[in-house]
Amino acid sequence: xxxxxxxxxxxxxxxxxxxxxxxxxxxxxxxxxxxxxxxxxxxxxxxxxxxxxxxxxxxxxxxxxxxxxxxxxxxxxxxxxxxxxxxxxxxxxxxxxxxxxxxxxxxxxxxxxxxxxxxxxxxxxxxxxxxxxxxxxxxxxxxxxxxxxxxxxxxxxxxxxxxxxxxxxxxxxxxxxxxxxxxxxxxxxxxxxxxxxxxxxxxxxxxxxxxxxxxxxxxxxxxxxxxxxxxxxxxxxxxxxxxxxxxxxxxxxxxxxxxxxxxxxxxxxxxxxxxxxxxxxxxxxxxxxxxxxxxxxxxxxxxxxxxxxxxxxxxxxxxxxxxxxxxxxxxxxxxxxxxxxx
Amino acid sequence: xxxxxxxxxxxxxxxxxxxxxxxxxxxxxxxxxxxxxxxxxxxxxxxxxxxxxxxxxxxxxxxxxxxxxxxxxxxxxxxxxxxxxxxxxxxxxxxxxxxxxxxxxxxxxxxxxxxxxxxxxxxxxxxxxxxxxxxxxxxxxxxxxxxxxxxxxxxxxxxxxxxxxxxxxxxxxxxxxxxxxxxxxxxxxxxxxxxxxxxxxxxxxxxxxxxxxxxxxxxxxxxxxxxxxxxxxxxxxxxxxxxxxxxxxxxxxxxxxxxxxxxxxxxxxxxxxxxxxxxxxxxxxxxxxxxxxxxxxxxxxxxxxxxxxxxxxxxxxxxxxxxxxxxxxxxxxxxxxxxxxx
Numbered sequence: 001x002x003x004x005x006x007x008x009x010x011x012x013x014x015x016x017x018x019x020x021x022x023x024x025x026x027x028x029x030x031x032x033x034x035x036x037x038x039x040x041x042x043x044x045x046x047x048x049x050x051x052x053x054x055x056x057x058x059x060x061x062x063x064x065x066x067x068x069x070x071x072x073x074x075x076x077x078x079x080x081x082x083x084x085x086x087x088x089x090x091x092x093x094x095x096x097x098x099x100x101x102x103x104x105x106x107x108x109x110x111x112x113x114x115x116x117x118x119x120x121x122x123x124x125x126x127x128x129x130x131x132x133x134x135x136x137x138x139x140x141x142x143x144x145x146x147x148x149x150x151x152x153x154x155x156x157x158x159x160x161x162x163x164x165x166x167x168x169x170x171x172x173x174x175x176x177x178x179x180x181x182x183x184x185x186x187x188x189x190x191x192x193x194x195x196x197x198x199x200x201x202x203x204x205x206x207x208x209x210x211x212x213x214x215x216x217x218x219x220x221x222x223x224x225x226x227x228x229x230x231x232x233x234x235x236x237x238x239x240x241x242x243x244x245x246x247x248x249x250x251x252x253x254x255x256x257x258x259x260x261x262x263x264x265x266x267x268x269x270x271x272x273x274x275x276x277x278x279x280x281x282x283x284x285x286x287x288x289x290x291x292x293x294x295x296x297x298x299x300x301x302x303x304x305x306x307x308x309x310x311x312x313x314x315x316x317x318x319x320x321x322x323x324x325x326x327x328x329x330x331x332x333x334x335x336x337x338x339x340x341x342x
Numbered sequence: 343x344x345x346x347x348x349x350x351x352x353x354x355x356x357x358x359x360x361x362x363x364x365x366x367x368x369x370x371x372x373x374x375x376x377x378x379x380x381x382x383x384x385x386x387x388x389x390x391x392x393x394x395x396x397x398x399x400x401x402x403x404x405x406x407x408x409x410x411x412x413x414x415x416x417x418x419x420x421x422x423x424x425x426x427x428x429x430x431x432x433x434x435x436x437x438x439x440x441x442x443x444x445x446x447x448x449x450x451x452x453x454x455x456x457x458x459x460x461x462x463x464x465x466x467x468x469x470x471x472x473x474x475x476x477x478x479x480x481x482x483x484x485x486x487x488x489x490x491x492x493x494x495x496x497x498x499x500x501x502x503x504x505x506x507x508x509x510x511x512x513x514x515x516x517x518x519x520x521x522x523x524x525x526x527x528x529x530x531x532x533x534x535x536x537x538x539x540x541x542x543x544x545x546x547x548x549x550x551x552x553x554x555x556x557x558x559x560x561x562x563x564x565x566x567x568x569x570x571x572x573x574x575x576x577x578x579x580x581x582x583x584x585x586x587x588x589x590x591x592x593x594x595x596x597x598x599x600x601x602x603x604x605x606x607x608x609x610x611x612x613x614x615x616x617x618x619x620x621x622x623x624x625x626x627x628x629x630x631x632x633x634x635x636x637x638x639x640x641x642x643x644x645x646x647x648x649x650x651x652x653x654x655x656x657x658x659x660x661x662x663x664x665x666x667x668x669x670x671x672x673x674x675x676x677x678x679x680x681x682x683x684x
Contacts, residue, residue, distance in 0.1 A: 231610060253611045264606010268573060269595045271622030278620045280613030 006031040008075040008105035009319040014061035018258040018327055023059065024076070024320035031107045035088045042092050042115065044082035044108045048312075050130035051322050051335035052078060052164070056257045076104040076319075080339075081119070081129045087112070097122065099129040104319055106339060117290060121298055125310075131164055131334040132297065132308040135283055139251060140168035141293045142286035147249035147279050148225045152177035155219055157238065160229035161202060162189040162309065164334035165251055169227045170199045171306050178225075181218045183234065185329040192309060192332065211237035222246070228278075230255045232263035239267035239276075248278040258327055309333030348373040350417040350447035351661040356403035360600040360669055365401065366418070366662035373449045377430045384434050384457065386424035386450045390654075392472035393664045393677035394420060394506070398599045418446040418661075422681075423461070423471045429454070439464065441471040446661055448681060459632060463640055467652075473506055473676035474639065474650040477625055481593060482510035483635045484628035489591035489621050490567045494519035497561055499580065502571035503544060504531040504651065506676035507593055511569045512541045513648050520567075523560045525576065527671040534651060534674065553579035564588070570620075572597045574605035581609035581618075590620040600669055651675030 005028055012025040035043050055078050058069050070076055080102040084092050089112040092098065100116035102108050119129055131137060143165070144150060156173040160166045161182025170193065173180040181201040182193045193202035201218050208214040215223070215237055222243035228235060231253025242248070256262040271278060300306040311331040313322045319337050326335055347370055354367040377385050397420050400411050412418055422444040426434050431454040434440065442458035444450050461471055473479060485507070486492060498515040502508045503524025512535065515522040523543040524535045535544035543560050550556040557565070557579055564585035570577060573595025584590070598604040613620060642648040653673040655664045661679050668677055 235610070250610075250613045252614065256611055262608040262611065264608050265610055266604040266606050268577070268592075268607055269598055269604065271592045271620065272594065272624065274622065275624055275627060276622050278613065280616065280618050282614065282617055285617065 003030045003032050006106050007316050011070045015059040021320040026317050035086050040088040042087045042112045043085040045085050046082045046339045048081040048127045048130050049337040050079040053254045079135045127336050130336050136164035139283040140165045143249040143251050144169050144172050150176050154178050154224035156180040156225045157223045158182045158227045159234050167197050174198050215241040236265045236267050239270040242274045246276045250280040312336045314338045345372050345374050348448050349658050353412045357401040363662040368659050377428050382430045384429045384454045385427040387427050388424045388681045390423040390469045390472050391679040392421040395596045421477045469678050472678050478506035481625040482507045485591040485593050486511050486514050492518050496520050496566035498522040498567045499565045500524045500569045501576050516540050557583040578607045578609050581612040584616045588618045592622040654678045656680045
């Protein structure tokens with residue numbers, strides 16, 4: 001029945017342009033560790049919170065993209081791994097580990113509908129349920145296999161390749177017998193792609209004055225699948241380098257999210273010449289595949305055939321910087337916030 | 343065995359920017375109306391020639407889009423309706439009516455592989471085999487039904503809606519129980535769409551200072567299928583107005599073909615938010631459906647349930663102006679050249 005501290009990361013200002021740390025605030029509230037009488041809610045202790053690019057849209061006042069947005073002076077929210085402290089719902093009990101949509105705070109009292117899945121496999125790092133075993137993992141799986149329809153031997157290009165999703169797309173492509181090249185924004189990330197994540201090639205897009213020439217160098221015969229994470233100039237350079245009947249699963253366009261005027265893409269007529277399918281998707285349409293995905297990926301993790309690079313910061317007070325860093329490329333691998341300091 | 347006049351439309355200069363009449367020339371050659379001994383070629387008398395936007399690419403020196411190009415001082419080539427004068431190939435005989443890829447001249451000696459189909463139904467205007475019963479008809483059918491996957495009651499937007507393909511997409515959409523709105527570039531075309539072609543609504547895009555507002559007016563609940571013929575600003579205005587799981591079959595982007603620097607499309611992130619599938623296609627991938635298409639469309643023509651608006655100019659000497667007019671919107675309906683003056 002104790003009232004305890006409940007630290008939160010709240011939205012202070014609606015974001016315009018690039019998010020700044022000062023758009024968020026750390027506040028210390030309190031919470032009673034008890035579910036109200038008769039409630040079917042769940043009380044969660046949040047363990048890991050996920051920093052994801054789509055959250056930028058929820059930080060704006062008017063997104064015009066069909067999402068809701070965060071409320072000023074209320075905590076941010078997103079995917080996270082939590083432990084059930086008390087449950088008013090029969091599906092959950094104290095001690096259960098779950099992942100789903102939770103708030104950026106130490107404890108959250110939420111509707112159980114916010115929980116996406118109960119965590120069954122605990123021989124892997126729990127933080128993985130914000131990444132490889134969570135939303136980004138499912139995103140990579142659905143986007144690459146369901147929309148990309150890869151065939152052994154095909155040529156795959158991944159942008160933001162060391163990110164939460166990209167690093168998995170590359171590894172899934174290699175497991176599928178494809179040739180895969182990734183782009184990223186630093187030498188460190190390029191080294192990671194080539195030496196740890198098993199990409200055939202990787203390049204630093206910031207050091208390529210001519211992206212078209214870079215793509216021609218790595219794909220002299222063209223690209224079959226472009227896994228789109230960034231949009232803008234990269235997409236424009238990719239389009240003329242696509243092969244006949246190429247596929248472009250559109251997962252994100254992170255380079256464009258903070259621009260008041262997005263960059264114009266001029267080479268779309270190549271969609272016709274090359275009969276390209278370009279398809280946007282959102283992972284929530286694919287969670288029915290999650291059990292199948294776990295069957296596929298958990299053994300790969302256990303056998304070391306797929307690795308996952310995380311960038312974990314400790315403490316909610318480092319949340320705002322972690323969020324901002326997503327858009328400057330500061331993170332190396334999946335950006336996670338560990339709520340409970342280790 | 344007589345040698346006869348063979349008037350031709352030849353390419354005089356590789357086209358840069360908008361094509362001009364002076365990029366083409368009318369020349370009078372001669373041809374012997376006899377197939378060389380032992381040849382399996384066919385000698386065709388060309389009746390109708392089709393003016394199509396894709397031909398613009400073949401008029402450029404270096405298209406970089408994987409098509410070939412026309413040879414200077416040789417005739418243009420494209421789809422046409424012809425009659426066999428003499429055949430060295432057992433599949434064809436004198437008098438057969440055929441359609442396929444032929445030259446812009448009075449008589450053509452060609453490989454029989456250039457013929458796409460023998461014409462079986464002659465109770466409809468022969469010129470229709472350059473339009474509703476030819477490449478544009480098959481394009482509308484494949485793009486709308488195969489890529490668009492229309493469902494009764496869905497909302498369909500067609501650009502270049504009175505053109506060779508657009509007018510059919512609109513009519514197919516109505517037959518399929520969809521709501522359909524078209525855009526075109528003159529009052530005359532808008533009237534045609536509403537009064538003759540059965541579109542629910544139509545507007546003149548040149549008189550809409552705000553295309554986004556125009557689309558919101560006609561599609562307050564958004565667009566399920568956008569049949570893309572024009573690209574550029576129109577596409578950019580359409581993207582935020584698409585509905586969830588919308589489809590954009592990309593047939594053409596005629597507004598962009600003559601620009602040295604195509605317009606930038608800035609709203610592609612909506613592909614993600616709305617889970618949109620945008621897919622380029624070329625009709626040659628769908629000719630296996632031609633017999634099925636004829637079974638569908640010939641009865642509709644006979645019963646008057648589908649109409650087709652043609653813009654027929656007489657004589658090869660009017661070919662260059664007809665070709666140029668495609669890109670200024672001069673034509674009303676499918677642009678055809680009648681080779682033999684009626």
